[in-house]
Amino acid sequence: xxxxxxxxxxxxxxxxxxxxxxxxxxxxxxxxxxxxxxxxxxxxxxxxxxxxxxxxxxxxxxxxxxxxxxxxxxxxxxxxxxxxxxxxxxxxxxxxxxxxxxxxxxxxxxxxxxxxxxxxxxxxxxxxxxxxxxxxxxxxxxxxxxxxxxxxxxxxxxxxxxxxxxxxxxxxxxxxxxxxxxxxxxxxxxxxxxxxxxxxxxxxxxxxxxxxxxxxxxxxxxxxxxxxxxxxxxxxxxxx
Amino acid sequence: xxxxxxxxxxxxxxxxxxxxxxxxxxxxxxxxxxxxxxxxxxxxxxxxxxxxxxxxxxxxxxxxxxxxxxxxxxxxxxxxxxxxxxxxxxxxxxxxxxxxxxxxxxxxxxxxxxxxxxxxxxxxxxxxxxxxxxxxxxxxxxxxxxxxxxxxxxxxxxxxxxxxxxxxxxxxxxxxxxxxxxxxxxxxxxxxxxxxxxxxxxxxxxxxxxxxxxxxxxxxxxxxxxxxxxxxxxxxxxxxxxxxxxxxxxxxxxxxxxxxxxxxxxxxxxxxxxxxxxxxxxxxxxxxxxxxxxxxxxxxxxxxxxxxxxxxxxxxxxxxxxxxxxxxxxxxxxxxxxxxxxxxxxxxxxxxxxxxxxxxxxxxxxxxxxxxxxxxxxxxxxxxxxxxxxxxxxxxxxxxxxxxxxxxxxxxxxxxxxxxxxxxxxxxxxxxxxxxxxxxxxxxxxxxxxxxxxxxxxxxxxx
Numbered sequence: 001x002x003x004x005x006x007x008x009x010x011x012x013x014x015x016x017x018x019x020x021x022x023x024x025x026x027x028x029x030x031x032x033x034x035x036x037x038x039x040x041x042x043x044x045x046x047x048x049x050x051x052x053x054x055x056x057x058x059x060x061x062x063x064x065x066x067x068x069x070x071x072x073x074x075x076x077x078x079x080x081x082x083x084x085x086x087x088x089x090x091x092x093x094x095x096x097x098x099x100x101x102x103x104x105x106x107x108x109x110x111x112x113x114x115x116x117x118x119x120x121x122x123x124x125x126x127x128x129x130x131x132x133x134x135x136x137x138x139x140x141x142x143x144x145x146x147x148x149x150x151x152x153x154x155x156x157x158x159x160x161x162x163x164x165x166x167x168x169x170x171x172x173x174x175x176x177x178x179x180x181x182x183x184x185x186x187x188x189x190x191x192x193x194x195x196x197x198x199x200x201x202x203x204x205x206x207x208x209x210x211x212x213x214x215x216x217x218x219x220x221x222x223x224x225x226x227x228x229x230x231x232x233x234x235x236x237x238x239x240x
Numbered sequence: 241x242x243x244x245x246x247x248x249x250x251x252x253x254x255x256x257x258x259x260x261x262x263x264x265x266x267x268x269x270x271x272x273x274x275x276x277x278x279x280x281x282x283x284x285x286x287x288x289x290x291x292x293x294x295x296x297x298x299x300x301x302x303x304x305x306x307x308x309x310x311x312x313x314x315x316x317x318x319x320x321x322x323x324x325x326x327x328x329x330x331x332x333x334x335x336x337x338x339x340x341x342x343x344x345x346x347x348x349x350x351x352x353x354x355x356x357x358x359x360x361x362x363x364x365x366x367x368x369x370x371x372x373x374x375x376x377x378x379x380x381x382x383x384x385x386x387x388x389x390x391x392x393x394x395x396x397x398x399x400x401x402x403x404x405x406x407x408x409x410x411x412x413x414x415x416x417x418x419x420x421x422x423x424x425x426x427x428x429x430x431x432x433x434x435x436x437x438x439x440x441x442x443x444x445x446x447x448x449x450x451x452x453x454x455x456x457x458x459x460x461x462x463x464x465x466x467x468x469x470x471x472x473x474x475x476x477x478x479x480x481x482x483x484x485x486x487x488x489x490x491x492x493x494x495x496x497x498x499x500x501x502x503x504x505x506x507x508x509x510x511x512x513x514x515x516x517x518x519x520x521x522x523x524x525x526x527x528x529x530x531x532x533x534x535x536x537x538x539x540x541x542x543x544x545x546x547x548x549x550x551x552x553x554x555x556x557x558x559x560x561x562x563x564x565x566x567x568x569x570x571x572x573x574x575x576x577x578x579x580x581x582x583x584x585x586x587x588x589x590x591x592x593x594x595x596x597x598x599x600x601x602x603x604x605x606x607x608x609x610x611x612x613x614x615x616x617x618x619x620x621x622x623x624x625x626x627x628x629x630x631x632x633x634x635x636x637x638x639x640x641x642x643x644x645x646x647x648x649x650x651x652x653x654x655x656x657x658x659x660x661x662x663x664x665x666x667x668x669x670x671x672x673x674x675x676x677x678x679x680x681x682x683x684x685x686x687x688x689x690x691x692x693x694x695x696x697x698x699x700x701x702x703x
Contacts, residue, residue, distance in 0.1 A: 055689050070697030094690055105701040107675065110694055192668075 003047035004237030005040055006069065006230070007033055007056030010092025010119065011204060014040035015230050016047055017237035024230055033059050051236040055093075067239050069232045070098055070108050076235030077200045078103035080225045085196040088186060088215065088222075089231070090205025092119045097190040107193040117152070117185035119205050124154045125161065125178050129171070133208065136175055140210025143176030146217075152185050179214035187218055197221060202228040247561050249300035249521055249584070252286040258303065259284040270309055272320055273538055278327075281316045282308065288315045294367035295684070298581050300588075302521050302563060306552040309545050314527050315365075317354070317536050318399055324352045324537070325401040330482055333403035334534065335390075335424075336417035337434065338624065339602035340617045341407050342534040343498050344475050347490040348483050354537045356400060357417055358530070359393040360386040363684045364579045371396075372683070379423065382683075385416035385657040386578045394424045405482055406431045407475060412438035412627040416657055432478055434471045436621075437464045439628040452619070456605050458632065460622045468618035476614075491613045497539060498532075499606045504546045505532055506604070511553050513594040517562030519553045522593035523583040526576060529596060532603040568592035569647050569702045572640055572674075574667060575599060577652040578681050585692060586650065590699045595640040597633070599625040630663045634670045641674045647702045650695075651678040675702060 001022070006013040008029060016023040025043055027036045033056035041050070041062075052060035053072035060066070069089075077087045078100055087098040095117045099106040111117040126136040147164055151157040157178065164174050187195065199222045205211045206228035215222045225231060250258070262282075272278035285308070289296050293315060301307060325331055332353045334341040342353035363371050363386065374392035376382060393399040406429055408421040413436045425431045439460045442451055452462040480486035505528055512520045528546065535542040556562055564587055572595035577583060583593070602624035608616040625633055640646060649671060653664045668676050677698040679691060 055693065068693050068697040068700055070693070071700045105697065108694075108697060108701070110690065 001047045002237040002240055003041070003044055003050045004072075004230075004233035004235070005037065005050060005052045005054070005057075005060055005063070006072065006232035006236060007037055007052060007054035007059060008069075008091055008204075008232070009055050009094070011229070012036035012040055012054070012056070013230050013233045014044050015227075015233040015237060016044050017234060021227060021230065021234065024227065024233075026229060029056065049240060051239055053232050053236040065240060067236060070096060070105055070110075072232040072235035072239065073098055073202065074100050074103065074105045074235065075238045076231035076233070077202065077225070079234060079238055080231070081198065081200050081223055083198050084200045084223070086190070086199045087231075088190070088195075088199060088201050089203035090117075090119050090182070090186065090201075090211060091203045092123075094118055095186060095189070095203075095205075097186065097193065097195065099193050099196070109189050109192050111185070111189055117182060117189060119203070121152075121154050121157070121182055122178065122205075122208065122211070125157060125175075128158050128161065129175070131175075137208040137210040139172045140176040140179050140208075141213055143172040143213075144170065145173050145176070146180045146214070147173045147177035149174075149177045149181040152181065157181065175210060176213070179208070179210040180217065183211065183214040183218045195219065198223060200225060200231075202231040204229050245303060247519065247556050247563050248303055249563055249587070250303045251300055252284070252289065252297050255301060255303070255308070256284040256286045259308070262305070266305070270312070270541075272316075272323055272541075274541060274544075278323060281320070282312045284308075285311050285315070288365075292368065293365040295365050295581070299523065299584055300521075302524050304552045306545070306548040307520075307524055310524060310527060310549060313538075313541060313545055314531070314536055320537055321352065321354055321400050330404040331401050332479075333400075333406040333408075335406065335421050336409040336413045337407060338409075338413075338533060338600055338626070340472065340621045341434070341475055343494050343607065343617060344472060344491065345479060346497065346535075346539060347487070347494040348479050348485055349490070350483055350485070351404075351479065352537050353534045354400060354403075355533055356390050356393060356403075357387055358533075359390045359399055360578055361580070362393070362399065363389055364581070367685065369684060380420070383656045384419075385654055386681075386683075387414075387416050387420055387657075390417075391420045391423050391427075394427060394429065403429075405478060407434060407478075408432070409434045409436045411435040414626055432475070434475065436624075436627055437461075437467060439464075439622060439624070439632070441629060441632070452622075454605075454619055454622045455608065456601075456623050458623055458628065464622065465615055465618045468621060469612075469614045472614050472617055488613070492609070495607045495609060495613055495616060497543070498535075499609065501535060501539060501543050501546070502532055502604060502606050504543060504550060505529060508546065508550050508553060509596075511550070511557060515553075515557045515562065517560060517566045518564040518568060518587075518592050519556035519562045520549070521563050521583070522573070522587055523580050524549075525593065526580070526583060526596070526598070529598055529604070530576070530600065533600060563587075564592050565590070569699050570594040570645055572596070572637070572646045572649045573598075574637060574649060574651040575653065575664075578654060579684070579687060581687055582652065582679070582681070582691075585687070586695055586699075589692070589696045590703070591648075591650075591695070595643075595646055597625070597637050597640070601625040601636065630666045633663065634667055637667065638671060641671060646674060648698060649674050649676045650698075651676060653678050653680045655680055655682070
C-alpha cells in the first residue's frame with residue numbers, strides 16, 4: 001500500500017493506493033504545510049511507502065520518493081484515462097497544462113506570473129461577491145449567458161465586475177463570465193503547446209461546476225475524473 | 241593542500257573550512273596584475289559576502305584551487321579596477337560592444353578595458369536592490385531589463401572608477417544597453433559612440449550588394465568592413481589622444497593574446513561539454529565564457545587562471561571524476577541567466593549544461609591574424625549574435641541541437657529585455673526537434689518554488 005501525498009499550496013491531498021484508491025483525505029495547507037503533511041500521514045494509516053508531490057513535496061521528511069506534480073499528474077491522469085492527450089489542472093496558486101504522450105509528459109506550461117488563471121482568481125472574486133465557492137459554482141451553472149470580463153488581473157477584474165453589478169447584470173451571468181475569463185486564460189497559456197483532445201480536467205478547479213461549464217464551452221468535450229483533486233496523489237503513488 | 245580531494249560543488253562555509261588547508265605560499269602566488277606590491281586576491285569566497293555579495297551564500301562552487309582562483313579574481317574586479325586607477329592606468333569603459341573594442345584598448349599598455357554592462361549581475365549577487373531601486377529613481381521602470389543596474393552604478397560611482405573614456409554602441413546593438421548608455425550620457429558622461437550595422441542577409445531584390453563571409457560562415461555586406469574599420473580607427477585615434485601612445489604592432493599582439501584566450505576557452509568548453517561526467521560546473525563555465533569579453537580587466541592573469549582550470553579539467557576527465565552524476569541530462573542553455581543561482585539549481589535537479597548560446601558569439605571565435613588587424617576585427621565582429629536576424633541565431637542554435645547530444649534546451653528570458661521578448665518565442669517555435677523550457681528570470685531573490693518545479697519537471701520529462 002502506497003501513501004500518495006500531493007502537498008499543494010492551497011490543499012494537501014493524500015490517498016492510500018494499491019491500484020485502487022482505498023482511502024483519501026483533503027486538508028487545507030494554508031501556510032502550515034508541515035502540519036498538513038503530519039496530519040495526512042497520521043490519519044491515513046496502513047501504508048508501506050510514501051511518495052510525495054506538489055510544491056511542498058520536499059517537506060515530507062519520510063518520503064521514499066518525490067516527484068514534481070507535472071510528472072505526477074501525467075501518471076495519474078494516464079492511469080485513469082489512458083487515451084488522455086491534455087491535462088488541465090487548475091490549482092489554488094497555479095495552473096498547469098500538460099501534454100501527454102504514451103503516458104509520459106510530452107510538453108507542459110504553467111501560469112507563472114500571478115493569480116490570473118488559477119483557482120485563487122476565483123476565490124478572490126467569490127470573496128469580493130460575498131459568495132462561498134459552492135455558491136459561486138452553482139450560480140455560474142444557472143447563467144443565461146456569460147458576461148465578458150476582459151481583465152485577467154484579479155484587482156482589475158474586481159473593478160470590472162463592480163461595473164457590471166452597477167449596470168444591473170445578472171450575478172449568474174457575471175460569475176459565468178469570471179469562469180470563462182479564467183478558462184480563456186488557460187486557453188491562452190495552453191496555446192503555447194497546443195491543447196489537444198481528449199482533455200482531462202482535474203485539480204480543485206474541476207470541482208467547480210462553473211469552471212466545468214466554462215471548460216466545456218471553450219474546449220468542447222472535457223473529461224472530469226472521479227477524484228479530480230487526487231490525480232496528483234494517485235500519480236505519485238503510481239510512480240513507485 | 242587541495243590536491244587529493246574529490247571534485248564536487250561545495251558551500252561557502254565548506255570553502256572557508258577548506259581554505260584553511262591551503263599553504264600561505266599557495267595563497268601568495270596570485271596577485272593583482274601579477275605585481276608583488278599590489279597584494280593577493282585569493283580569499284575564501286565568503287569574503288565577498290562581507291563586501292556585500294551575500295547571495296553567494298546560496299551558491300555551491302567548485303572545490304578546486306583553480307575555481308577558488310577563478311572566483312577570487314572574477315569577484316574582485318571592482319577592487320582591481322580601483323587599484324589600476326590608483327596606479328595611473330587608464331580605465332576604458334566598453335559598453336554594449338561585446339568583443340572588439342577591448343581588443344583595441346588592450347593594445348595600449350596603460351589601458352584597462354572593462355564592461356560596465358556586467359553590473360547587471362550585481363543585484364543578483366548582492367542581496368540588495370539598491371542598484372535597481374536607484375535605476376527606477378533615475379527613470380528606468382521595473383519593467384526594463386536588469387542592465388538598468390548599470391545606470392545606477394554610473395550614478396553611484398562606487399562599483400568602478402570613473403572611466404577615462406567610455407565607448408558605447410548603438411544601431412544593431414542591444415536596445416536596452418543602448419538606452420541605458422544614452423541615459424548615462426544625459427548624466428554628463430562623455431560617450432564615444434560606435435554605430436553597429438545590422439548583418440543584413442542577402443536580398444534577392446538587391447543584387448548589386450557584394451557579400452563576404454566570416455570564417456564562421458555568416459554572410460554580411462562587404463561594405464560593412466570598411467564602415468567598421470573606420471569606426472575602429474576612431475576608437476584607435478581616441479585611445480591615442482588619451483595615451484599619446486599607439487603602436488599598430490601592439491594591436492596585432494593584442495589580437496594574438498585574445499585569440500589565445502578564445503582558443504583556451506574553446507578547449508575548456510570542448511573538454512567540459514564532451515566529457516562523460518561533467519568535470520566543471522555550469523556556473524563557473526559561464527564565468528569562463530564571459531571572460532572572453534575583456535579578460536575581467538587583466539587578460540594575462542585571466543589566461544593564467546584558465547590554464548590552471550584547463551589542467552584541472554584534464555585531470556578530472558582522465559580520472560573519470562566530475563562534479564555531477566554520470567546520468568545528468570545534457571542541456572543547451574540559450575541566453576545567459578542574470579541569476580547565477582539558476583545554473584546551480586538546474587544541476588542540483590539533475591541537468592547538465594553541454595552547449596551554450598550566451599549572445600556573445602563575436603567574443604568566442606578567433607580573430608584572423610593574417611590580414612589587416614582592423615579588418616580582422618571588423619570581420620570578427622560580423623559573427624556577433626545580436627546584430628543579425630533571429631533566423632540566423634536559431635540556425636546557430638539548431639546546429640548544436642542537431643548534433644544529437646542535447647536532450648533539452650533551457651532559454652532564460654529576461655523580463656523587459658527587448659530581444660528576449662522578440663526572440664524567445666521564435667526560438668521555441670523553430671527548435672522543433674528538442675523539448676524546450678523557457679524561464680522568465682525574476683528580479684533578484686525571486687526564484688520561486690514554481691520555477692524550481694518547472695525545471696524539475698522538465699528534467700523528469702527528459703529522463
